[in-house]
Amino acid sequence: MLLTTRNKEVAQHIDRRGFLREPQCLSKEESWELLKKKAFLGKDDLDYRINIDMEKLGRKMVARCVGLPLAITVLGGLLTTKNTLNEWNLVEENFSSYLRRGKGHEQEQSTVSEVLALSYHELPYQLKPCFLHLGHFPVDFDIPTKKMFKMWMAEGIVSPMLEGEETMEHVAECYLGELLDRCMVQVGERGST
Known part of the structure:
Protein backbone atom coordinates (compact mmCIF):
# COMPACT_ATOMS: atom_id res chain seq x y z
CA MET A 1 0.00 0.00 0.00
CA LEU A 2 1.29 3.45 -0.90
CA LEU A 3 0.25 6.43 1.18
CA THR A 4 1.16 10.01 0.39
CA THR A 5 0.83 12.77 2.96
CA ARG A 6 2.42 16.09 3.83
CA ASN A 7 2.33 15.19 7.52
CA LYS A 8 5.07 12.78 8.63
CA GLU A 9 3.16 11.88 11.80
CA VAL A 10 0.22 10.58 9.76
CA ALA A 11 2.53 8.23 7.82
CA GLN A 12 4.19 6.98 11.01
CA HIS A 13 0.83 6.43 12.69
CA ILE A 14 -0.34 4.13 9.88
CA ASP A 15 2.62 1.73 10.13
CA ARG A 16 5.74 2.39 12.18
CA ARG A 17 7.59 -0.42 10.35
CA GLY A 18 6.72 0.90 6.88
CA PHE A 19 9.20 2.55 4.55
CA LEU A 20 9.06 6.32 4.84
CA ARG A 21 10.35 8.32 1.88
CA GLU A 22 10.67 12.05 2.28
CA PRO A 23 11.28 13.80 -1.05
CA GLN A 24 13.88 16.52 -0.93
CA CYS A 25 13.33 20.05 -2.17
CA LEU A 26 14.89 21.01 -5.47
CA SER A 27 18.35 22.57 -5.59
CA GLU A 122 -2.96 37.78 -11.05
CA LEU A 123 -5.70 36.01 -13.02
CA PRO A 124 -7.62 38.22 -15.44
CA TYR A 125 -11.06 39.07 -14.07
CA GLN A 126 -12.90 36.79 -16.52
CA LEU A 127 -10.89 33.71 -15.44
CA LYS A 128 -11.45 34.07 -11.69
CA PRO A 129 -15.07 32.79 -11.70
CA CYS A 130 -14.03 29.91 -13.99
CA PHE A 131 -11.28 28.89 -11.58
CA LEU A 132 -13.51 29.29 -8.52
CA HIS A 133 -16.23 27.21 -10.20
CA LEU A 134 -13.83 24.25 -10.23
CA GLY A 135 -14.31 24.13 -6.45
CA HIS A 136 -17.67 22.45 -7.09
CA PHE A 137 -15.80 19.29 -8.07
CA PRO A 138 -13.95 16.94 -5.69
CA VAL A 139 -10.14 17.06 -5.57
CA ASP A 140 -8.46 14.92 -8.27
CA PHE A 141 -11.81 14.49 -10.03
CA ASP A 142 -11.78 14.13 -13.81
CA ILE A 143 -14.01 16.94 -15.04
CA PRO A 144 -15.59 16.41 -18.46
CA THR A 145 -14.87 19.65 -20.30
CA LYS A 146 -18.10 19.72 -22.33
CA LYS A 147 -20.15 19.41 -19.13
CA MET A 148 -18.04 22.09 -17.42
CA PHE A 149 -18.43 24.45 -20.39
CA LYS A 150 -22.21 24.03 -20.28
CA MET A 151 -22.19 24.74 -16.55
CA TRP A 152 -20.08 27.89 -17.09
CA MET A 153 -22.50 29.06 -19.77
CA ALA A 154 -25.59 28.27 -17.69
CA GLU A 155 -24.15 30.18 -14.72
CA GLY A 156 -23.36 33.18 -16.90
CA ILE A 157 -19.62 32.85 -16.27
CA VAL A 158 -18.87 32.68 -20.00
CA SER A 159 -20.38 34.94 -22.58
CA PRO A 160 -19.40 35.68 -26.20
CA MET A 161 -16.64 38.29 -26.60
CA LEU A 162 -18.47 40.30 -29.23
CA GLU A 163 -21.79 39.45 -30.73
CA GLY A 164 -21.44 37.05 -33.63
CA GLU A 165 -17.65 36.70 -33.41
CA GLU A 166 -17.13 33.61 -31.26
CA THR A 167 -19.36 30.95 -29.81
CA MET A 168 -19.65 30.70 -26.05
CA GLU A 169 -18.14 27.22 -26.21
CA HIS A 170 -15.08 28.59 -28.03
CA VAL A 171 -14.69 31.31 -25.38
CA ALA A 172 -14.93 28.62 -22.65
CA GLU A 173 -12.23 26.60 -24.43
CA CYS A 174 -10.00 29.70 -24.52
CA TYR A 175 -10.58 30.32 -20.81
CA LEU A 176 -9.69 26.72 -19.98
CA GLY A 177 -6.60 27.01 -22.17
CA GLU A 178 -5.48 30.07 -20.22
CA LEU A 179 -5.99 28.25 -16.92
CA LEU A 180 -3.90 25.37 -18.29
CA ASP A 181 -1.15 27.73 -19.42
CA ARG A 182 -1.01 29.19 -15.92
CA CYS A 183 -0.80 25.70 -14.36
CA MET A 184 -4.06 26.27 -12.49
CA VAL A 185 -5.63 23.13 -14.00
CA GLN A 186 -4.08 19.81 -14.96
CA VAL A 187 -4.96 17.85 -18.10
CA GLY A 188 -6.02 14.31 -17.27
CA GLU A 189 -6.79 13.07 -20.77
CA ARG A 190 -6.86 14.69 -24.19
CA GLY A 191 -9.46 13.65 -26.75
CA SER A 192 -9.25 13.74 -30.51
CA THR A 193 -10.90 17.18 -30.54
Whole structure:
Protein backbone atom coordinates (compact mmCIF):
# COMPACT_ATOMS: atom_id res chain seq x y z
CA MET A 1 0.00 0.00 0.00
CA LEU A 2 1.29 3.45 -0.90
CA LEU A 3 0.25 6.43 1.18
CA THR A 4 1.16 10.01 0.39
CA THR A 5 0.83 12.77 2.96
CA ARG A 6 2.42 16.09 3.83
CA ASN A 7 2.33 15.19 7.52
CA LYS A 8 5.07 12.78 8.63
CA GLU A 9 3.16 11.88 11.80
CA VAL A 10 0.22 10.58 9.76
CA ALA A 11 2.53 8.23 7.82
CA GLN A 12 4.19 6.98 11.01
CA HIS A 13 0.83 6.43 12.69
CA ILE A 14 -0.34 4.13 9.88
CA ASP A 15 2.62 1.73 10.13
CA ARG A 16 5.74 2.39 12.18
CA ARG A 17 7.59 -0.42 10.35
CA GLY A 18 6.72 0.90 6.88
CA PHE A 19 9.20 2.55 4.55
CA LEU A 20 9.06 6.32 4.84
CA ARG A 21 10.35 8.32 1.88
CA GLU A 22 10.67 12.05 2.28
CA PRO A 23 11.28 13.80 -1.05
CA GLN A 24 13.88 16.52 -0.93
CA CYS A 25 13.33 20.05 -2.17
CA LEU A 26 14.89 21.01 -5.47
CA SER A 27 18.35 22.57 -5.59
CA LYS A 28 18.75 26.16 -6.80
CA GLU A 29 19.76 24.97 -10.27
CA GLU A 30 16.95 22.39 -10.50
CA SER A 31 14.50 25.07 -9.34
CA TRP A 32 15.69 27.48 -12.03
CA GLU A 33 15.45 24.79 -14.72
CA LEU A 34 11.87 23.97 -13.68
CA LEU A 35 10.93 27.66 -13.71
CA LYS A 36 12.41 28.10 -17.20
CA LYS A 37 10.45 25.11 -18.51
CA LYS A 38 7.20 26.48 -17.12
CA ALA A 39 7.70 30.21 -17.74
CA PHE A 40 8.86 29.77 -21.33
CA LEU A 41 6.55 26.88 -22.24
CA GLY A 42 5.88 26.77 -25.96
CA LYS A 43 8.22 29.66 -26.75
CA ASP A 44 10.88 29.11 -29.39
CA ASP A 45 14.61 29.17 -28.65
CA LEU A 46 14.42 29.18 -24.85
CA ASP A 47 17.92 30.53 -24.18
CA TYR A 48 17.53 33.40 -26.65
CA ARG A 49 14.40 34.76 -24.94
CA ILE A 50 15.90 35.00 -21.45
CA ASN A 51 17.86 38.18 -21.07
CA ILE A 52 20.27 38.62 -18.15
CA ASP A 53 17.97 40.88 -16.13
CA MET A 54 15.04 38.48 -16.47
CA GLU A 55 17.27 35.60 -15.39
CA LYS A 56 18.43 37.51 -12.29
CA LEU A 57 14.85 38.37 -11.40
CA GLY A 58 13.68 34.81 -12.07
CA ARG A 59 16.44 33.32 -9.92
CA LYS A 60 15.58 35.77 -7.14
CA MET A 61 11.90 34.75 -7.20
CA VAL A 62 12.62 31.03 -7.51
CA ALA A 63 14.95 31.19 -4.51
CA ARG A 64 11.99 32.32 -2.40
CA CYS A 65 10.11 29.17 -3.43
CA VAL A 66 12.58 27.23 -1.23
CA GLY A 67 12.83 24.38 -3.74
CA LEU A 68 9.13 23.46 -3.66
CA PRO A 69 8.08 22.19 -7.10
CA LEU A 70 4.43 23.24 -6.66
CA ALA A 71 5.39 26.82 -5.81
CA ILE A 72 7.86 26.97 -8.72
CA THR A 73 5.33 25.50 -11.16
CA VAL A 74 2.66 28.00 -10.15
CA LEU A 75 5.14 30.88 -10.38
CA GLY A 76 6.21 29.63 -13.82
CA GLY A 77 2.58 29.45 -14.92
CA LEU A 78 2.13 33.03 -13.81
CA LEU A 79 5.25 34.20 -15.66
CA THR A 80 4.37 32.37 -18.87
CA THR A 81 2.03 35.20 -19.85
CA LYS A 82 4.63 37.88 -19.04
CA ASN A 83 7.02 38.67 -21.87
CA THR A 84 8.80 41.86 -20.79
CA LEU A 85 11.16 42.75 -17.98
CA ASN A 86 8.63 45.31 -16.67
CA GLU A 87 5.97 42.61 -16.36
CA TRP A 88 8.43 40.34 -14.52
CA ASN A 89 9.28 43.25 -12.19
CA LEU A 90 5.59 43.68 -11.36
CA VAL A 91 5.26 39.98 -10.57
CA GLU A 92 8.38 40.15 -8.40
CA GLU A 93 7.03 43.16 -6.47
CA ASN A 94 3.71 41.41 -5.86
CA PHE A 95 5.50 38.17 -5.06
CA SER A 96 7.61 39.93 -2.41
CA SER A 97 4.59 41.55 -0.78
CA TYR A 98 2.71 38.23 -0.64
CA LEU A 99 5.68 36.49 0.95
CA ARG A 100 6.11 39.25 3.55
CA ARG A 101 2.47 38.78 4.59
CA GLY A 102 3.09 35.08 5.17
CA LYS A 103 6.02 35.52 7.59
CA GLY A 104 5.61 33.90 10.96
CA HIS A 105 4.16 30.70 9.50
CA GLU A 106 6.05 27.55 8.65
CA GLN A 107 8.24 28.65 5.72
CA GLU A 108 7.35 25.94 3.18
CA GLN A 109 3.60 25.96 3.85
CA SER A 110 3.53 29.74 3.80
CA THR A 111 5.47 29.93 0.53
CA VAL A 112 3.10 27.57 -1.30
CA SER A 113 0.01 29.35 0.02
CA GLU A 114 1.34 32.77 -0.90
CA VAL A 115 2.42 31.75 -4.39
CA LEU A 116 -0.99 30.17 -5.00
CA ALA A 117 -2.71 33.34 -3.73
CA LEU A 118 -0.56 35.50 -6.01
CA SER A 119 -1.34 33.25 -8.95
CA TYR A 120 -5.08 33.64 -8.29
CA HIS A 121 -4.90 37.42 -7.80
CA GLU A 122 -2.96 37.78 -11.05
CA LEU A 123 -5.70 36.01 -13.02
CA PRO A 124 -7.62 38.22 -15.44
CA TYR A 125 -11.06 39.07 -14.07
CA GLN A 126 -12.90 36.79 -16.52
CA LEU A 127 -10.89 33.71 -15.44
CA LYS A 128 -11.45 34.07 -11.69
CA PRO A 129 -15.07 32.79 -11.70
CA CYS A 130 -14.03 29.91 -13.99
CA PHE A 131 -11.28 28.89 -11.58
CA LEU A 132 -13.51 29.29 -8.52
CA HIS A 133 -16.23 27.21 -10.20
CA LEU A 134 -13.83 24.25 -10.23
CA GLY A 135 -14.31 24.13 -6.45
CA HIS A 136 -17.67 22.45 -7.09
CA PHE A 137 -15.80 19.29 -8.07
CA PRO A 138 -13.95 16.94 -5.69
CA VAL A 139 -10.14 17.06 -5.57
CA ASP A 140 -8.46 14.92 -8.27
CA PHE A 141 -11.81 14.49 -10.03
CA ASP A 142 -11.78 14.13 -13.81
CA ILE A 143 -14.01 16.94 -15.04
CA PRO A 144 -15.59 16.41 -18.46
CA THR A 145 -14.87 19.65 -20.30
CA LYS A 146 -18.10 19.72 -22.33
CA LYS A 147 -20.15 19.41 -19.13
CA MET A 148 -18.04 22.09 -17.42
CA PHE A 149 -18.43 24.45 -20.39
CA LYS A 150 -22.21 24.03 -20.28
CA MET A 151 -22.19 24.74 -16.55
CA TRP A 152 -20.08 27.89 -17.09
CA MET A 153 -22.50 29.06 -19.77
CA ALA A 154 -25.59 28.27 -17.69
CA GLU A 155 -24.15 30.18 -14.72
CA GLY A 156 -23.36 33.18 -16.90
CA ILE A 157 -19.62 32.85 -16.27
CA VAL A 158 -18.87 32.68 -20.00
CA SER A 159 -20.38 34.94 -22.58
CA PRO A 160 -19.40 35.68 -26.20
CA MET A 161 -16.64 38.29 -26.60
CA LEU A 162 -18.47 40.30 -29.23
CA GLU A 163 -21.79 39.45 -30.73
CA GLY A 164 -21.44 37.05 -33.63
CA GLU A 165 -17.65 36.70 -33.41
CA GLU A 166 -17.13 33.61 -31.26
CA THR A 167 -19.36 30.95 -29.81
CA MET A 168 -19.65 30.70 -26.05
CA GLU A 169 -18.14 27.22 -26.21
CA HIS A 170 -15.08 28.59 -28.03
CA VAL A 171 -14.69 31.31 -25.38
CA ALA A 172 -14.93 28.62 -22.65
CA GLU A 173 -12.23 26.60 -24.43
CA CYS A 174 -10.00 29.70 -24.52
CA TYR A 175 -10.58 30.32 -20.81
CA LEU A 176 -9.69 26.72 -19.98
CA GLY A 177 -6.60 27.01 -22.17
CA GLU A 178 -5.48 30.07 -20.22
CA LEU A 179 -5.99 28.25 -16.92
CA LEU A 180 -3.90 25.37 -18.29
CA ASP A 181 -1.15 27.73 -19.42
CA ARG A 182 -1.01 29.19 -15.92
CA CYS A 183 -0.80 25.70 -14.36
CA MET A 184 -4.06 26.27 -12.49
CA VAL A 185 -5.63 23.13 -14.00
CA GLN A 186 -4.08 19.81 -14.96
CA VAL A 187 -4.96 17.85 -18.10
CA GLY A 188 -6.02 14.31 -17.27
CA GLU A 189 -6.79 13.07 -20.77
CA ARG A 190 -6.86 14.69 -24.19
CA GLY A 191 -9.46 13.65 -26.75
CA SER A 192 -9.25 13.74 -30.51
CA THR A 193 -10.90 17.18 -30.54
